[in-house]
Structure formats: structure tokens, C-alpha cells
Amino acid sequence: MYRYDEIDQRLVDERVRQFRDQTRRFLAGQLSEEEFRALRLRNGLYIQRYAPMLRIAIPYGLLSSKQLRKLAEIARKYDRAYGHFSTRQNLQLNWPRLEQVPDILAELASVQMHAIQTSGNSFRNVTTDQFAGVAADEIVDSFVWCEILRQWSTFHPEFSYLPRKFKFAVNGAKADRAAVGVHDIGLHAIKDAQNQVGFKVMVGGGLGRTPMVGFVIREFLPWPHLLTYIEAILRVYNRYGRRDNIHKARIKILVKERGPERFREDVEAEWAHLKDGPATLTHEEVERVAERFTRPQYESLASQDLAKLGNVPGLAAWVKRNVHAHRVPGYAAVTLSLKKTGVPPGDVSSDQMEAIASLADRYAFGELRVTHEQNLVLADVRQDRLVELWREARALGLATPNVGLLTNIIACPGGDFCALANAKSIPVAEAIQRRFDDLDHVFDIGELDLNISGCMNACGHHHVGHIGILGVDKNGEEWYQIQVGGSQAPAALGKVLGPSFARAEVPDVIEKLIECYLERRDSEAERFIDVVQRIGVAPFKEQVYGKADQRPPRSQRDAAVA
Amino acid sequence: MARLIKGRRAVSETPPSPDEKIVRLEPADDPAAVAGELASASRVEVNFPKFGDGRGFSIGRLLRERYGYKGELRAVGQITRDHLFYLESCGFDSFELREGENAEEAVAAFDDFSESYQASPARPVPLFRRR
Numbered sequence: 001m002y003r004y005d006e007i008d009q010r011l012v013d014e015r016v017r018q019f020r021d022q023t024r025r026f027l028a029g030q031l032s033e034e035e036f037r038a039l040r041l042r043n044g045l046y047i048q049r050y051a052p053m054l055r056i057a058i059p060y061g062l063l064s065s066k067q068l069r070k071l072a073e074i075a076r077k078y079d080r081a082y083g084h085f086s087t088r089q090n091l092q093l094n095w096p097r098l099e100q101v102p103d104i105l106a107e108l109a110s111v112q113m114h115a116i117q118t119s120g121n122s123f124r125n126v127t128t129d130q131f132a133g134v135a136a137d138e139i140v141d142s143f144v145w146c147e148i149l150r151q152w153s154t155f156h157p158e159f160s161y162l163p164r165k166f167k168f169a170v171n172g173a174k175a176d177r178a179a180v181g182v183h184d185i186g187l188h189a190i191k192d193a194q195n196q197v198g199f200k201v202m203v204g205g206g207l208g209r210t211p212m213v214g215f216v217i218r219e220f221l222p223w224p225h226l227l228t229y230i231e232a233i234l235r236v237y238n239r240y241g242r243r244d245n246i247h248k249a250r251i252k253i254l255v256k257e258r259g260p261e262r263f264r265e266d267v268e269a270e271w272a273h274l275k276d277g278p279a280t281l282t283h284e285e286v287e288r289v290a291e292r293f294t295r296p297q298y299e300s301l302a303s304q305d306l307a308k309l310g311n312v313p314g315l316a317a318w319v320k321r322n323v324h325a326h327r328v329p330g331y332a333a334v335t336l337s338l339k340k341t342g343v344p345p346g347d348v349s350s351d352q353m354e355a356i357a358s359l360a361d362r363y364a365f366g367e368l369r370v371t372h373e374q375n376l377v378l379a380d381v382r383q384d385r386l387v388e389l390w391r392e393a394r395a396l397g398l399a400t401p402n403v404g405l406l407t408n409i410i411a412c413p414g415g416d417f418c419a420l421a422n423a424k425s426i427p428v429a430e431a432i433q434r435r436f437d438d439l440d441h442v443f444d445i446g447e448l449d450l451n452i453s454g455c456m457n458a459c460g461h462h463h464v465g466h467i468g469i470l471g472v473d474k475n476g477e478e479w480y481q482i483q484v485g486g487s488q489a490p491a492a493l494g495k496v497l498g499p500s501f502a503r504a505e506v507p508d509v510i511e512k513l514i515e516c517y518l519e520r521r522d523s524e525a526e527r528f529i530d531v532v533q534r535i536g537v538a539p540f541k542e543q544v545y546g547k548a549d550q551r552p553p554r555s556q557r558d559a560a561v562a
Numbered sequence: 563m564a565r566l567i568k569g570r571r572a573v574s575e576t577p578p579s580p581d582e583k584i585v586r587l588e589p590a591d592d593p594a595a596v597a598g599e600l601a602s603a604s605r606v607e608v609n610f611p612k613f614g615d616g617r618g619f620s621i622g623r624l625l626r627e628r629y630g631y632k633g634e635l636r637a638v639g640q641i642t643r644d645h646l647f648y649l650e651s652c653g654f655d656s657f658e659l660r661e662g663e664n665a666e667e668a669v670a671a672f673d674d675f676s677e678s679y680q681a682s683p684a685r686p687v688p689l690f691r692r693r
Contacts, residue, residue: 005693007677007689007693010676010677011675011676011677011679014674014675014676015675017674018674018675022644030662031642034613035613035642035644038613038614039644121614121616151679151689151690152679152680154679155648155675155678155679156679156680157619157647157648157649157651157652157678157680157682157684158616158619158620158623158648158651158652158680158682159616159619160616160619160648161614161615161616161619162616163616235620238616238617238619238620239617239620239621243615243617273628277681278681278686278687278688278691279680279681279688281690282690282691285690285691285693288690288693
């Protein structure tokens, strides 16, 4: 965990005081709805379908057991005793009362937490790989760079009123587990021939209404220039990003309209003024931030053969799916699944939060991480205690062995909660999980990302699911468009199969897609996404819609085009 | 009700005298275009036509940091107390608040935050070099 120093703490406390006053002025009629909207959003507060929603920042997904206990307490005291972990590694409360939000923020500040810039047209929470610091393929510890960026972006005076939201991802390992290609800016750490650390910088990626994969604006940016270079990008965006149309205001549209080459020239011209200026990072600062992180005190242990942990039914499946390699011998990282059938993906009750905090204390040095797939990770578990942990996690309903599999569905809160949604997500996820309730079958299908968004804002990342489901509105009715072929890393966007379906039809469609895959795969090693990439979308389309002469009557088809 | 703040104090507006030279910039304007006029300007005004339009913050920094403007830099338009801390950080030193805002009360907002992480005209050295 990064531990705040006195200044970090003071700024968060001052933010609480500022927002308390803004809330007071709004309730007293001194701030208009529109003005307060801009202010509350940058404190994570939405006005939703049934109630406000508060999005609490979990910077780069890293959380202490103490903080999780506080979240459990807040959810119980101010909400309905549960929270929802989102794909941005944040926690959302669905039922707080507007006038109590300043008190919630004060409680968060007491454990070095906040809701700063979790929404609004500002620089959002920086996300990263949930295995930062423990992955065997690590190049740099991305948490350190995320914290440097958190500080740089917090209350940035020039960039607090951007044209639109701005999402940033950092990947510190060889494999990209942070989906850097689909963020406004994505950084991928690399080392050059002299072993100097730097970043490949990608700009203009993103999902939403106009999904795009970012372009590489710089193949190698030496780390000292990180902040000045980003400042140059943000300045070009702040000055020239479109503000006339909310749907064209993301940086990707600016990149697209100017073209990547001109955009790069603009950034380089701006950077020429900022390069080597006072914001150039120093070794001292990187070390200072790194040293403020608490580190696990590992013991010297021998690596164990996880296949020999014990012949207990269910254990092997969990070890295979939910236990991950660790760079330190004798340790493993463990995913606690929040994807049990019948529970909305990412939802956790206050009781569960407290139980998880206890697991973190007893098994994982009091730390845990939130993943963008809406699960939790205990990153530093002794291998010789895995069986014990598994028994406890199973008793808590957190050991569903489905990480990376079809039923590990990413889903936004959807129409059950969200004011923006066109359709519900949670019941669709549940119907699919129920259809695929045979674990052996799910294992046989193998790795498959299935993502569901309730609208084109794409909080459920449907474009980068191997199978993506998008809720659409057709004359006030919920319909679902199915895509295949998306991928998080390397980033690829799925292709729409065809006309959309009613909710009840969705599990059948998924089943047909799976049948098509199983019939055509070369071997179990060839994943669903590999088959789509090899044979294209057409066979899947045919399996779902039939050949042209076998299609359902036109009247039925027309009704389904949304 | 006073709506003008200068030197962190609420002041009454005085009508501009005829020999004053006021340079006014809109959000889409490029400060480079007025660089030659800055030396003789008695005031530069940057307009913020909407509460959420942040282009003027960049303009302020550019005027101070790149074009070396040292004179009065005024933010005008839809300015509320909620902008003051950031505006001052970006180099503004006078502020014409929007209708309905009370300058006497608003000046408290300069102390919303006691520190900034970033380098800016108000704090040319970023916090990490002062920690």
C-alpha cells in the first residue's frame, strides 16, 4: 500500500471540506443544477435511476484490509450493506443520500481514500495490472508509476475541466493485462537496449460509442519525461478537443479528425516547450514514492507442486483457474471470484467485505487488489496455505473456479440501476450463467471472455469481450446485440453478428456460438477467440441466424433490428 | 454586491478609462496571436463562457509561462468561487464572478487547498521537488 504523507492527507481532507460547502450551497439554491453537476461528478456522485450513486476511487485497484472494513462499514451505515466493484477497479454504492455524501467522504479520508475525479470531465482513476509487483514477467512495478500519475492528475489546475472524461492505464509487465490499447492514454513499460526504463505511449483508444484502438504516439519515452510529455498531450486535448458535441469530445475523436501524424506533431511542438522543465521526474521522486509503499516480508520457501495439494473434489479446478504464478518461490496469487451464479457480477455484501478483509489479514499481508474483471485478488498467499484458503473462500461463496472462463462475466450495473442504460445487464449475465451451469462443460469450452454492457457507453467492455453483448433500446423495449472477436490484449474490437435479440433468446444464441466453436476448434488448446480469428465471423453468424433461405420470416427479423 | 476580485480582495469595478488597452481572448483564441500586444496591454481578459469550458486555464498558463505576460490577467464569464483556486494556479490574478456570486464570500475559496502537486505559474516548482 502507498501510505499518504502529511500533504497527501491534507489535500484529501481539504477536498472533503470543499465538497461539503459545495453541497451546502447547492441545497441552499446558490449553485444551479448544472454547476453542481460538474462539481459533484468530480467527487464521484451521480444522480441515478432510483437514487444517487457514489463511485469511490480505489487507485490502481490496490486496497488494504483496513480500507475494505471501512467500505463495509460505510455501505452498512449509509447504504444497503453492499457495494459493486466496477471495471474501473472502483467501488460503487447505489443508494447513498446526497446530503450524507460529505460525511461518507470524510469517513473515506480517515482511511486515506476518496472519490476524487471518479467521474466528470476529468482525469480518472489510473488502472493497471492486478498482478503488479508479483508477476514473473514484470518490467517495472506499475503501482509506483500509477501513484506518480495519481498525484500529478489530482486537482490539476489546468486540466480539471477537460472536454470529456480521460482514462489512463499503465502496464508494467511484458504481457498486457491492463488493456492499454483501449484507453485515452495507455502506457506500456519497456526497457531499451541500455536497460533504461521507458514507456510505449498509446493515445486515442477507448470503447463507448466510437470504439477505437489507440495509436502509438511514441515507441519509447524515457521515464524522466513522463509527466511533461503527458502534459503536452493533455494541453493539446484541452485546447482543441471538441466541446460542441458530447459524443465527439473524447481525445480519440481529436486524434481521428486531425490524423495521428498531425496529432503527434502538435504534441511534439507543445512538448518542445515543456521538455526538461521543472516537471521532469527525478530519481529521488520515483524512489520516494516507491519507498512509501509497504512491501510484503516474504519468507524463504520452496516452490510446491500445486498438482499435489490434495485430492479433494473441486480443489483442482480452483487451483487451475483461480491460483496464479508468483515471482517469489513458495507464493501464489489468488483470485476471489465475485461471479457466483445468482449474484450480480462485482457485487459484495458488507459481511463479505469484512470476511474478505479477514482473509487478506490472515493470508495476504493485509492487502488485496480489485481487478477490472470485477474480482478480487489476494496477491501474496503462501502455497502451503492454499487449501486452507480455498476452504474458507468456498464457505464464503468466493471460490467459484471460473476465472478466465465463460461464466466469469463482466457486466455493468445496467438498467437495474443506471440511468443511462438502455437495457438490463444483470439478469442476462445470470441467465447465461444458469444455462452454462455444468462446470465440466465450462472447463471444456476453455478460456472465454464474455462481457455485457447495458448501453453503448460500454462500462461492461463489450467491445473487447470474445463474446460481447450490448443492450439496445428499440421503441422502449430491451434488445441485445451480439458481437464476437473482441479482445483486451492485444486490443481488438468485436464485430456485430447481425440483428439483435430479445432477452430470453440470448442464452440460446450464446449456446449456438459455443456449439460452432466446439465443432470447429482444432484442439482444446485453440480458444474461442483463436477460432474466430482463424475462420472469421461468418460461420458463427450462420450458426446463429441460419443460412439466408432458412432465416425467420421478415416480420420477425424487422422487429429485431435495433 | 461586489463581483470583482483583485489581489484576493473583493473590489468595486471602475469603468475603464479611454487610454486603457484591454486585450480579450475567447476560449478558441490562440494566445500566440496577441503575444506582440502584451507588453502594452493594461489588462488581458480571458472569457470562460461556460462553467465547464476549461480552455481558458491553458490560455492563462501560456500567457504567463510562454509569452511572459506580467500584467493583470482577468478571468471573466461564468466564474464561480469553485474555479478560483485553479484559476489562480494558472496565473490569473483578477476575477469577474458571474451574476449571483458574492465576491466577499468567494475569496475564501483561494484557501480551498493549501498545496498543489503540479508545477504552475503560481508554484513554478512542482511539489515533488519541494518535498
